[in-house]
Amino acid sequence: MSEEYKREHVFGLDYGTSDFKFGPITLGEVPEVVENRGYFIDSSSLMSRLMGVRREVIVGKDVPRFLESREDLAERMVYPMRNGIIPKDDAKAWRVIKELTKYALESFAPKDESFQGFYVVASISVVAPRYMYEKLFEIFKEMNEEKVLVKAATIIPQPLAVAIAHKIPTCTVVESGHGNTQVCPISMYPIRNAVIALNRGGDAANILTAEILKDAGYGDLAKEESLVRRVKEEIGLLPKNLDDAIRFAKDNPDEIRVSLKIPGTRIKIDLEDLSWTRFLIGEYVFNPGHEIFQSYFARGMPKPSDVKIGDTYFYGMMDMAESIVTSVEKCSIELQPYLYSKILLSGGNFGWSVPKGLEQVATTSDQKLKSMLMEKGVENVDVVITGDPKFSVWRGCIVYGYAVPVDYEWKWEKLEGWMNVA
């Protein structure tokens, strides 16, 4: 197959913890996005019979049309990549991944005869174990059962894709998704031995937000994950210094108070005198070790714990700056200044904004991390929040597929190259 054909048929798949981004190179700047989830419908239900559904799993934009009661949601809705790693024997999760992959490829497969399959570049967590690679390649092979959809495939770690999308060959990428956070130094290749993974991401902040909602009297709403996430994103704040911010909030309650109306519903959320807790949400992402969170843990809020998945330790309570320092210090001393000089923050977990009037106490992720690193004695730091963080990984996949030569075969020792599956 020619290099030219490959370049025209590169297809990116970003299996994010929350969203699944996909599409061919021809999409240009922005991929298609659906939630990384699948809904297992009750084939015996009247609804599925009425709609003539033959499928067992629904993925993509059709999912909301098939949702049933809230109770069923928890049981039937599967988010396969919640912490970035799918257990080997989690058949339901792998089933959703397969359906999503098929959905993505079929959405864009050209009908003409000259089409001989896409060159698929999939991106998964840098700490994903080998069996995930094997399983994904197996899925890509299965895609060709009816019609050739995948000519060849490759899998790259998400932090590498971020660095590629942002055109930086030497840097430290901090990718914080829904379920976990990966710190990965990169110097032409990902430095896998120096990767640090945190067992917390956007979901940890969601859990805290749910606790705050409960305390504020919205216990019933706290069960709805998408609503909790929305509350976190709309009212959560990242403090410059948590103690100063709380003091400011208590001295100026009107400036910090906010109410959130959910469009299309009667729901209106107002934290009233607990509005100061808005600062806890952001702080928890960066530093869950602050003493103020002890009261939440004491009341039963699950504490992010250290876990070992495969060969990787996921640290629960390590603060964000500490994780970067630990990771960079595993690299050669000569390389360390370059890794500190460009730190890329990627993923929806870094999207904290500063509302007007709160500039004195609230901050953004890059500034927060910069000051945390300076406190640890790291100088000459440049922290950058990636533009369009949601799409960075997909863009990196496209560049990777575009550039890697078509005859560069997959190597398990390097986890690089094209695996021919057609």
Add this chain to the structure above:
Amino acid sequence: MLRRRPKPEDIISALYEEEGFYEIERGEDPESEYVNRLILSDGRREIIVNILDEDIFAIRGAIQDALLQAEKLKGKFDGVAIAIPRKYQRAVDEDVMALHGFGLIIYDNLGAEEIIPPKIREGIRSKKEEERELDKSRSVREEEIIQLRRDFSRVLKVLEEIEARLDRLEKEQNKLIKRIADVENKLRELSKAEPRIREEAKATPKTISRVKVEEGLPSYLVDNPWIEILSRRE
């Protein structure tokens, strides 16, 4: 107004002008009372023409005197010629003249004609030149030779350095040419891919609103150093 009648010297001088000679002296021969002489040169050689007029043939012994004087001149000039009036041409034996190396010119009022060219003695001149060269080389002092040798070896050294530099420059130039060729190839490939991406974007309804085709390749592909890095994977 009557035209001046040309002298035999003028007529003979004109004959030799055609052969590249120019007149450097004319007048009576100080050693002979019967003969006028004309000295000509082409810058390298000098010839002398002894001109005998009509009257001389009426004087007993004058011709012998003229020939003997001419014989003396052989040592001083590269060539010696005798010029006689046309009507006395038979009075002179051409073979005898040629045997003795004299040139023979006949002349009248209408012009002159070279019957026998004078024998040019090149040896004399080249010997003189050799002597001159020898004198010159003698005048170059030994110190100057040593200095010249030093200068020469220094020039050789500089040349070697320049040669080495040129080698290096050539290598660098070749590398640059290769890199430019690579870049040009990539540009060609990119410019080939661009219209296809546009075409496919048009062909796939879903993508029409998404690709800003008029802006060319997606921003993350343009000037991305990773393309060079990844394309070298092998």
